[in-house]
Amino acid sequence: MLPATVRLLLASVATSLLLLVTGYIVYLNRGPELPIWLTTELDEEFTEExxxxxxxxxxALEDRLFAQLDGEIYAKTAPATESSFNRYQRGSLADPARWSPNWNRSFLLERDNPRAMVLLLHGLTDAPYSLRHLGQRFHESGATVLGLRIPGHGTAPSGLTTVSWQDMAAAVKLAMRHLAETGEGRPIYIVGYSNGAALGIHYALSTLDNPELPRVEKLVLLSPEIGISPVAALAVWQARVGHFLGMDKVAWDSVHSLEYEPFKYGSFAINAAALSHEITREIKKRVRTLSEERALGDMPPILSFSSVVDATVEATAVVEHLYNLLPEGGHQLVLFDINRQAQIEPLLTWKPDRMLAAIQQAPHRNYTLTLVTNAGRGSSDVVARHWPEGEQGGHLQEPLGLRWPKNIYSLSHVALPFPPDDSIYGGRPEGKGPGIQLGGLALRGERGALRISAAAQLRLRWNPFYSWQEDHTVHFLNMTPSSGAFPSENLHVSERIRKHDQ
Structure with missing residues (x-):
């Protein structure tokens, strides 16, 4: 038994920690009341059970969910004025109904005789909108494309307070089974962005143990979520203590009273950080175990794109916990370098050298490495430098015919899926879109005066090298069509999408 003095000391420390945590949570609970889209529970959402x-x-369940969204939130929110930016006000510039179809919902682009089936998995707080450009390109190339609305998304941020990663994984399995049944033996590809990439990898790993699951032919990952900050592991405890104390505000890491993006949540639930930690921990554990057992040989070929500067995920994790552990198998890793002409290195808090060091950790590189970077130190022209599988020395160089835009020093986590002409996030949109445009937003004035932060305005939301990335992806998936192979008159969308276009 411990001496009385030691027991007293431990009790004192435990009490102090409890008081500190409780005080912190009480502090977090201060502030204005939460808006209705953060407190309303929509119980028509899909779950694993x-x-x-x-x-x-x-x-069909999704139809009921969106009907509930209309009745429980939109019907109870004040109508929009001419200058409204709130997505939960009908008629505002951020109202998703301005777009047709509503890209918050699952979509299906069908082919009469598809050459492949493609499943698109969007990111956390995101919506199917983020991968629609790639989806439309795959469709034009002859594929049937399913853009899945992942549970917890596309409705209200409150959906992320209760959803689990197992709910998300169960939805992926449903979508894969549908593509397998309708595809009649055609190859199935998964394209995942951020948390969607984690779900894609998790599914592919699951097929190694369960041959009854439809097989993935190839995987494409954009800004993949393989590792996040270890601090996220503490998020679940903040949510639990807050729930115990009856403080709903503690369930949120950040609250946006103005939800100005039509297809993405601004507010971020603590539970979202917790589930991200849980699925990435599961992936890393599973990959490590299979690597030690030399059982990763059946993993499908993976093509991944990442910026060497990423504030959302641990960018090096895709190398350390995935690529460096893969055996040979036609895998490719593409990294977007910083703009070396900008000479921004002295101002960076995150050095790209960490990514290069992670690559060098593997004694033998079993994947093709591509670095998209400046053609020269003083040039804004961009090239792709390819190091074939296993080669540490010389590289092949591919001119891209693209340049770094002025005043841009790097890509960002959220930039990769969007082309420059995207009507919401593009820096060079083609004409005026249906609603709000955020890609070139840069308002100047007094600090702290705007409801849209300066950090949000300055974050790059579009990919200046998207055209090359898209072409590279289509080539990797063997979907480059021969001339005239897929005439536009053969394109059609599902009846469900056609209904929403009307």
Missing amino acids: AQVASFTEYL
């Missing part, structure tokens, strides 16, 4: 046996039933 839901009695949903097919993707058709998933879409």
Whole structure:
């Protein structure tokens, strides 16, 4: 038994920690009341336990979910004025109904005789909108494309306070089974962005143990979430203590009273950080175990794109916890370097050298490495330098015919899926879109006066090298069409999408 003095000391420390944590949570609970889109529970959302046996039933449940969203939130929110930017006010510049179809919902682009089936998995707080450009390109190249609305998304940020990564993974399995059944043996590809990339990897790993799951032919990952800050592991405890104390505000890492993006949440739930930590921990553990057992040989070929500067995920994790552990298998890793002409290195808090050091940790590189970087130190022209699998020395150089835009020093986590002409996030949109435009927003004035932060305005939201990235992806998936192979008159979308276009 411990001496009385030691027990007294431990009790004192435990009490102090409890008081400190409680005080911190009480502090977090201060502030204005939460808006309705952060407090309303929509119980028509899909969960792992839901009695949903097919993707058709998933879409029927989604219809009921969006009807509930209209009744419980939109119907109870004040109507928009001419200058409204709130997505939860009908008629505002951020109202998702301005776009047709509403890209918050699952979509299906079908082919009469598809050459492949593609599943698109968007990121956390995101919506199917983020991968629609790639989806439309795949469709034009002859594929049937399913853009899945992942549970917890596309409705209200409150959906992320209760959803689990297992709910998300269960939805992915439903979508994959649908593509397998309708594809009749055609190859199935998964394209995942951020947390969607984690879900894609998790599914592919699951197929190694369960041969009854439809096989993934190839994986494409954009800004993949393989590792996040270890601090996220503490998020779940903040949420639990807050719930115990009856403080709903503690369930949020950040609260935006103005949700100005039509297809992305601004507010971020603590539970979202917790589930990100849980799925990445599961992936890293599973990959490490299979690597030690030399059982990763059946993993599908993976093509991944990452910026060497990423404030959302641990950028090096894709190298340390995935690529460096993969055996040979046609895998490719593409990294977007910083703009070396900008000479921004002295101002950076995160050095790209960490990514290069992670690559060098592997004694033998079993993947092709590509670095998209300046053609020369003083040039804004961009090239792709390819180091073939296993080669540490010389590289092949591919001119891209693209340049770094003026005043841009790097890509960002959120930039990769969007082309320069995207109507919301593009820096060079083609004409005026249906609603709000955020890609070139840079308002100047007094600090702290705007409801849209300066950091949000300055973060790059579009990819100046998107055209090359898209072409490279289509080539990797063997979907480059021969001339005239897929005439536009053969394109059609599902009846469900056609209905929402009307």
